[in-house]
Amino acid sequence: MKILIIDDEIYTVTTVKAFLAELTADVDAAYSGHEGIKKMRANPDYDLLILDFMMSGMSGLDVCQEMTGDNKIKKIPVLLISALPVTSPELHELLEEFNQTHMIKGVLEKPFGKNALLEEVKKILKIEQSG
Amino acid sequence: MRNSSLQAKLISAFLIVIAVLLIAEAFFVGLHLIIVKKYQSLTDTEVSEYSLIQSSDDLVTALYDYIKSNNSSTLALYDDQRKVLDATLQKLDRNITDGDSITAYAGLKNTIDGIISDCDNGVKANLAGNFLQALDLYNNANNNKDFVKDNAITLLLAELEYNKKVQANIAFTELVSEIFGIVLFLLTCLGCLWYAVAYSRHLVSPLKKLTALAKVIERGNLNAIVEKNILRGNDEIASLANSFNSMVIALNNNIKQLRDYNERLIRTKKIVTDKEIRISQLQEVNRMKDEFMNIVTHELKTPLIPIIGLSEVMGQKKELLPAEFQGYVNIIHEQAERLASLIRQILTASRSKRAGLKNPPDTFNLDDFLLAQRLPLQELAKRTKAKIEFKIAGQGIKIASDKEKISQIIFNLVDNAVKYGPNGQTITIALSQPTAQTAKVEIIDQGRGIPPELQDLLFQKFSQLEPSASRSREGMGLGLYLCKQNIDYLGGKIGVKSQAGHGSNFYFTLPLNQADPNIKK
Numbered sequence: 001m002k003i004l005i006i007d008d009e010i011y012t013v014t015t016v017k018a019f020l021a022e023l024t025a026d027v028d029a030a031y032s033g034h035e036g037i038k039k040m041r042a043n044p045d046y047d048l049l050i051l052d053f054m055m056s057g058m059s060g061l062d063v064c065q066e067m068t069g070d071n072k073i074k075k076i077p078v079l080l081i082s083a084l085p086v087t088s089p090e091l092h093e094l095l096e097e098f099n100q101t102h103m104i105k106g107v108l109e110k111p112f113g114k115n116a117l118l119e120e121v122k123k124i125l126k127i128e129q130s131g
Numbered sequence: 132m133r134n135s136s137l138q139a140k141l142i143s144a145f146l147i148v149i150a151v152l153l154i155a156e157a158f159f160v161g162l163h164l165i166i167v168k169k170y171q172s173l174t175d176t177e178v179s180e181y182s183l184i185q186s187s188d189d190l191v192t193a194l195y196d197y198i199k200s201n202n203s204s205t206l207a208l209y210d211d212q213r214k215v216l217d218a219t220l221q222k223l224d225r226n227i228t229d230g231d232s233i234t235a236y237a238g239l240k241n242t243i244d245g246i247i248s249d250c251d252n253g254v255k256a257n258l259a260g261n262f263l264q265a266l267d268l269y270n271n272a273n274n275n276k277d278f279v280k281d282n283a284i285t286l287l288l289a290e291l292e293y294n295k296k297v298q299a300n301i302a303f304t305e306l307v308s309e310i311f312g313i314v315l316f317l318l319t320c321l322g323c324l325w326y327a328v329a330y331s332r333h334l335v336s337p338l339k340k341l342t343a344l345a346k347v348i349e350r351g352n353l354n355a356i357v358e359k360n361i362l363r364g365n366d367e368i369a370s371l372a373n374s375f376n377s378m379v380i381a382l383n384n385n386i387k388q389l390r391d392y393n394e395r396l397i398r399t400k401k402i403v404t405d406k407e408i409r410i411s412q413l414q415e416v417n418r419m420k421d422e423f424m425n426i427v428t429h430e431l432k433t434p435l436i437p438i439i440g441l442s443e444v445m446g447q448k449k450e451l452l453p454a455e456f457q458g459y460v461n462i463i464h465e466q467a468e469r470l471a472s473l474i475r476q477i478l479t480a481s482r483s484k485r486a487g488l489k490n491p492p493d494t495f496n497l498d499d500f501l502l503a504q505r506l507p508l509q510e511l512a513k514r515t516k517a518k519i520e521f522k523i524a525g526q527g528i529k530i531a532s533d534k535e536k537i538s539q540i541i542f543n544l545v546d547n548a549v550k551y552g553p554n555g556q557t558i559t560i561a562l563s564q565p566t567a568q569t570a571k572v573e574i575i576d577q578g579r580g581i582p583p584e585l586q587d588l589l590f591q592k593f594s595q596l597e598p599s600a601s602r603s604r605e606g607m608g609l610g611l612y613l614c615k616q617n618i619d620y621l622g623g624k625i626g627v628k629s630q631a632g633h634g635s636n637f638y639f640t641l642p643l644n645q646a647d648p649n650i651k652k
Binding site for chain 1: 425428429432433434435436437439440441443444447467471475478479506507510513514
């Protein structure tokens with residue numbers, strides 16, 4: 001099982017990695033949208049992408065758009081993590097836009113607890129395994 | 132001339148001309164008849180004079196025949212001659228009119244009367260058988276015959292004189308009539324010409340004035356009006372002028388009205404433009420504020436992620452820490468969570484305060500809008516594994532309101548239900564229409580319920596169910612206060628029905644038609 005984290009905050013990545021430590025998964029990290037895209041293209045067999053929404057340079061939205069244009073990586077399920085509240089219009093727009101492609105499987109508002117993340121990750125991966 | 136139209140005026144003018152021409156014609160015909168008659172009477176007189184000589188001669192001869200034959204047939208012939216002579220005399224009597232001729236005729240008549248008398252007496256004497264006396268009278272008459280000739284010649288001469296006079300008279304009359312005719316003709320022509328010129332001027336001048344006026348009006352001078360004397364007539368021109376005048380007045384009024392409308396429009400447009408500028412400025416400010424708030428949110432939350440997350444991880448393996456630190460990890464985690472919650476609330480509160488700008492109402496289907504919130508609401512409910520259910524009564528509930536505010540209210544109420552309710556509860560979102568002009572949204576939870584004495588305090592600032600010292604749950608009591616503010620703004624009511632231990636029903640009503648708050652002022 002391979003999971004990629006894209007977030008430009010190094011300690012957020014550290015925290016997410018710490019949360020995921022009990023899973024038997026290979027966890028990779030990328031610290032920008034570009035780097036993340038590059039990693040996915042090199043290894044399109046990621047089972048999950050944990051993606052930050054607000055990043056300098058290439059945002060989470062841009063990453064999603066880039067992914068939809070690439071057949072190899074557009075099937076990778078995305079768990080969006082965001083400092084913006086889930087009720088914010090910006091996040092709403094994004095969810096509406098990508099709801100049709102079923103790319104975004106879940107949203108978590110930062111800061112989130114370990115259980116919330118693990119539950120979400122397990123749910124997505126279980127759906128993937130059964131579907 | 133009352134109510135006379137132009138047509139009547141023209142026809143009467145032509146009739147006058149025709150009448151004048153007819154009178155002149157009649158005058159010429161009359162003159163001509165008089166002249167012809169004069170010629171005829173002259174000829175008649177001449178013929179009668181000759182026949183008079185012949186008749187008197189015939190009478191004397193008839194007397195002689197009678198005396199000689201002395202029978203009734205010659206007497207009858209004599210009577211016939213006598214009648215012819217009488218008729219001729221009567222004709223002359225009528226025709227002789229001139230002074231000299233009358234005198235001459237008197238002499239002639241005397242002589243003829245003498246002959247007639249002699250002849251008649253001769254007939255009588257012969258009848259009486261006095262033959263000699265009759266013969267004597269015949270001789271006498273026969274002698275007098277020559278006098279008849281002399282007298283007739285005198286009369287003819289007198290008549291000739293008279294003829295000359297009459298002919299001169301006729302020539303003069305002809306001359307006079309010709310001159311009169313020419314003068315009359317010229318006068319008629321002049322009259323017609325004058326009438327044509329004067330009348331056409333009378334016809335055309337008001338039209339010219341109206342045309343000039345129309346040009347003045349065309350140049351934009353709407354105060355020009357038709358002269359009063361043009362308006363006064365009864366003909367088509369006057370009625371045209373009247374219509375023209377009314378048209379100018381109506382035009383004037385219409386243009387004044389148009390100017391008024393235009394000014395009002397310009398004023399309104401200025402107000403609208405000012406408002407639009409203000410709104411777009413406010414929108415820009417708002418956009419910048421939202422952007423700033425996003426950055427602040429990000430920056431405040433980012434350091435909390437490792438604090439909360441890593442303290443949690445550490446807390447789960449407390450046994451690895453020295454005993455004296457094991458308690459601290461939980462404190463760090465709890466307090467970091469609390470800080471995160473406070474930050475979330477403060478940011479939500481400032482987001483909803485929109486730099487004085489009020490969104491103009493959208494028109495949308497409230498039922499569709501509520502159902503569209505399902506996914507984000509489910510995300511919200513995950514924290515305590517709550518289920519979201521919808522109970523929508525009716526379809527196509529059209530509403531003019533503010534989507535964002537409604538969604539904030541719903542999220543706040545659902546967030547409370549999630550926060551304070553038990554794990555795995557069902558939260559029902561119900562929509563109904565209590566009146567034709569209102570919609571009602573209810574958020575029903577299966578939580579602990581709220582005691583009645585606390586229900587009134589709920590919507591006040593910093594109100595929370597638990598006493599401040601024992602605040603075990605996140606939140607600082609701003610949520611319901613903000614909901615109330617939003618509902619007040621939307622023109623609805625918010626309230627709660629609850630019994631301790633039986634869950635709560637938070638509800639709010641919305642008017643289906645919200646007045647645009649920007650235009651109200």
